[in-house]
Amino acid sequence: MPELPDVEGLKQYMDATSLHQTIGHVATYDKRILKDVNVSTLRKRLEGGQIQAAGRHGKYLFALLPNRGNLVLHFGMTGNLLYHSNPEDEPDHTRFALIFANGSQLSFINVRRLGQVSFCEDRQSFIHQSNLGPDALDHELNRDRFINSFKKRRGMIKPALMNQSIVAGIGNLYSDEILFQAGIDPRTKVNTLSEKTLGTIYKAMRRILKTAARHGGAADELPKGWLIKSMQRGNDSCPKCHAKIEKATVSGRTARFCPNCQKR
DNA sequence: CCTATAGCCTGACGGC
DNA sequence: TGCCGTCAGGCTATAG
Numbered sequence: 075m076p077e078l079p080d081v082e083g084l085k086q087y088m089d090a091t092s093l094h095q096t097i098g099h100v101a102t103y104d105k106r107i108l109k110d111v112n113v114s115t116l117r118k119r120l121e122g123g124q125i126q127a128a129g130r131h132g133k134y135l136f137a138l139l140p141n142r143g144n145l146v147l148h149f150g151m152t153g154n155l156l157y158h159s160n161p162e163d164e165p166d167h168t169r170f171a172l173i174f175a176n177g178s179q180l181s182f183i184n185v186r187r188l189g190q191v192s193f194c195e196d197r198q199s200f201i202h203q204s205n206l207g208p209d210a211l212d213h214e215l216n217r218d219r220f221i222n223s224f225k226k227r228r229g230m231i232k233p234a235l236m237n238q239s240i241v242a243g244i245g246n247l248y249s250d251e252i253l254f255q256a257g258i259d260p261r262t263k264v265n266t267l268s269e270k271t272l273g274t275i276y277k278a279m280r281r282i283l284k285t286a287a288r289h290g291g292a293a294d295e296l297p298k299g300w301l302i303k304s305m306q307r308g309n310d311s312c313p314k315c316h317a318k319i320e321k322a323t324v325s326g327r328t329a330r331f332c333p334n335c336q337k338r
Numbered sequence: 339c340c341t342a343t344a345g346c347c348t349g350a351c352g353g354c
Numbered sequence: 355t356g357c358c359g360t361c362a363g364g365c366t367a368t369a370g
Contacts, residue, residue, distance in 0.1 A: 326344095
């Protein structure tokens with residue numbers, strides 16, 4: 075599930091449910107998802123604290139605890155959160171949970187265990203150490219900066235968009251959507267794209283991610299005419315021209331595109 | 339710098 | 355009903 079818009083939805087969810095409640099207990103059901111932190115450190119830092127605010131960078135979600143640091147959540151392919159007031163409502167595949175002193179609980183669900191839970195003192199240094207580029211919706215990432223970071227690349231456009239160290243937040247589905255709306259074949263070499271075309275991709279990226287983030291990534295609320303919307307409904311024809319959507323493996327992932335509307 | 343490949347994990351789905 | 359292969363919205367390590 076989680077690319078930038080989905081994680082934005084989870085941030086809003088955390089803000090709406092989990093702030094200003096004292097954490098009574100940290101439950102770690104599977105240590106394999108802990109990254110660069112151990113159970114005792116996590117408990118020491120979190121228990122007794124309260125989340126003041128949620129934050130997001132790319133696909134990472136941060137929970138800020140004043141004077142303590144940040145709980146960092148990454149969802150992998152199959153992550154989600156559920157806040158529930160009854161412990162018995164704890165969902166399947168909960169790998170980690172914050173159990174608040176008031177009895178409520180925030181559960182980190184991670185079916186495939188590809189997600190990670192970590193902790194950092196400082197967000198900026200975490201972002202730096204994790205080699206993350208600017209968030210795709212960061213206002214400082216303007217058109218010129220975007221073009222500059224792409225134009226010197228030698229590879230294909232789709233994997234470049236998905237490269238978190240260039241721009242953080244875009245995954246397989248949204249890279250397909252961006253290239254579909256920009257009319258570019260995902261296998262196009264970046265260094266063959268004009269600045270004007272890179273500008274078109276930038277605009278599509280912004281428009282799409284903003285719109286999707288506003289709906290927290292909820293697939294059923296995405297606009298008609300979007301590729302991922304129609305694919306998700308099991309429709310494999312192009313929303314614009316009704317040609318059959320094609321699949322191609324591009325740097326290890328399945329790219330979906332319209333052979334008619336997207337050109338190299 | 340870039341690509342392909344394999345690996346980490348589990349569950350859903352289709353074919354037989 | 356069961357078994358099998360395939361696939362899935364992420365990322366990392368490795369080799370070429």
